[in-house]
Amino acid sequence: MASYRKRNGKWSARVRLNKERQISKTFILKEDAIKWARDCEVKIQKGLIEDLNQADQITLKELLQSYKKNETIKKKGFKEESYKIDKLCRHEIVNTKLSKLSVLKLREFRDAWSLDHGPSSVNKYMTLISMAIKYGQQTLAIYLPKNPCEFIKRLREPEFKGEVIKPDEEKVLLEKAEHSKAKWLKLVIMLGLDCGIRRGEILKIRREDIDFNKNTVILRETKNGLSRKVGLSKRAMDEINKLPININGKLINCERGDTVDFYWQQLKKWTGINKRFHSTRHTFATRASMNGWSITEISAQGGWRDLKVLKRYTHISAEHLAKKLQIVK
Template sequence: MASFRQRSSKWQARVTRDGYPNQVKTFEARADAERWARSVESAMDKGQFVDTQEAQRTTLRELILRYVREVTPTMKSVTEDTYRLKALARRPIANWSLINLSATRIAAFRDERLKEVSNGTVIRELAYLSSIINHARREWDINMSNPVIHVRKPTSPTGRTRKLSDDETTKLLQALEPTGRQNTWTRPVVLLAIQTAMRRSELLALRWENIDLTRQTAFLPDTKNGTPRTVPLSAAATEVLRTIPRNISGIVFPVKYFTLDAAFKRAVKRAGLVDFHFHDLRHTAITAMAEKLPNLIELSAVTGHKSLSMLKRYYHPDVEELARKLG
């Protein structure tokens, strides 16, 4: 049954029925309260009632931060995801309650972000929002629709083909020479990335117990695609590992993700490189490896790609060299 009471200048409606949680909502006018109560009771009578109170009192910011606390720590990219999601929680759209998070508002958020960042970043942020909402619907019993699925995604960017030339490699390594307060771990990380084609996350997760300098191998128990692999180390890669000090923690490179990221970006700027990202080191390494390992099966075993189509995104042969091979 429904009951109504006046609180200050507003009217509170309460619907109580066995088998359902109490439904409470406040209105400016009693007529609005009665209309809402009738609609709730009608839905209950028809077995169509959906409790949206949790979605009404929870903001998107609160949902994101709960996800960061409870779900993100179980993910491989916990540090990066936490940083990105907390930044997302500071956006104006996060002020809306979940029940009022419409496709129109998501689209407005998309358009505003496209003025500030790349298509790829916006696609990633929309994917974050969709995943968080779906998790809340499945695991936290928050009844709401997922408005993200109704919003047009920006065009996916074409795969990057940027890689270092020999001259750029020299300039970058010179810029990474530790002087003053510069991070001393950045240069060996970059050197190993160029020699092994390992991802940044894989490099930062390396442990001495998984490295065999005699056999020239590095075992990666946890990779991006979920399959462990053993990476062969070139003589140059082995020399890099022999020359760096060993940390008591057992971690090969005891440096935080964002500390490394900031130090690398500063070095790129000092070297005068244009449009070069850390992940482009993987492109550079794979292209160089392809000259030594023309068998793509062997090359994919080193790089960790499960399919040749994914490997092709990173392998960028020199067209002039291909022309010379054709004769």
């Protein structure tokens, strides 16, 4: 049953959902209040009532913090995502109640965020908000008629430009790496260039994971969450045999990725080659493709599960294609 009360010249209609919960809304005209209450009663009978009570009580900030505590912590990249959530929580939009989080407010946030962030970064933050809202809907059972992020158009991202390390650049990098205090730096570069192994995967390799007879290594706890066995090049194997055996059993006596970054940055200053270490994976994929490796082989070696992502790593030059066209069948 609905009840009505006039207060301050307006009519308040209340409809009881159950013994403990009720919904209410205020109208200027009593006729509108009665109509709304009757519509609610019909929806209650059909099980279609929209109960925004929970959405009215929780802010986007509280939802993001709950998502961080219960979902982000489970991910391999939890540090990066935690940082993004903390950064988001310093913006005023997070003080908005979920029920009031409209498409217009999110679009204004996106446009304001894009003034200081690139399109790719903005899209990632919007995706993070969307995932938090889905978490609220599916895990916390917070009713929302829709996820407003689904109606926000993603910003157009610039064309991805990967870098490939040229043979002459590779020669200089390896020569200068021999003078680094990090005696393992040359091997790390070879494992990236020749084998397409990620930096994080390289640092986790233990000597017991290497098969010195078959020239293979097992990569454990990879980015994709799966272990994989890959091949090692001859020169990488030769370099491995030169390194001293560490007491902790690890191949590379280095614990942190930023330590590798430090020595790589130092190497860039020595050589004048301004390319990221991740370029070694681009170089591997490109060279393997030009040397006749199949997509399946490249994917298995480099650990790319999505072929669309792998395509971004292969940068076949026009000169190489021209040479292929000169071959007369």
